[in-house]
Amino acid sequence: MASFIGKSILVSVIMLFGVLLGMQQANQGMLEMKGYSDPDLKGAFSISKGKIKEASVLGHEIDLExxxxxxxxxxxxxxxxxxxxxxxxxITNSAKYVFNWIKEKTE
Structure with missing residues (x-):
């Protein structure tokens, strides 16, 4: 039993490491596909806090007010x-009524 749990944990850790490595490789591939470094394309959603709150989703400005x-x-x-x-x-009141009715009948 202990060896099964140990093997399961080991396989889970290897799978988690593989997922994280795959995510990193996908991110690198997406950055290389763009062909240039553009800081505006880094995030899909951004909110800037200051005196005036501004938000943008996929490059489109949103009026928060x-x-x-x-x-x-x-x-x-x-x-x-x-x-x-x-x-x-x-439904809640009906269930309470039925439970109380059953409780009174069994006592």
Whole structure:
């Protein structure tokens, strides 16, 4: 049993090392495929914090204040969220009622 666990751990460590090595090789290959060093292409998502918060996703600038206003409007009322909350509450109350009923019958 101990030899099986030892072999399993050894194989897992080798696999983890292989995955990490493969990720590093893929990163190097992607950098070589570009053919030039461009610091703007390094990250897919970036947020710069300063006096004004700025964000970009895949090179497209995003207005965070506009997105925040849109989210506030969406959070005002969400039909699916409300329906889910009502459904969850009804199931919870039904389950409590059934468990209490069973508990009273067995006592």
């Amino acid at each position: 506009e997105k925040q206003k849109e989210l506030e409007q969406l959070e005002a009322f969400n039909l699916f969220s409300s329906a889910g909350r009502v459904l969850a509450d009804s």
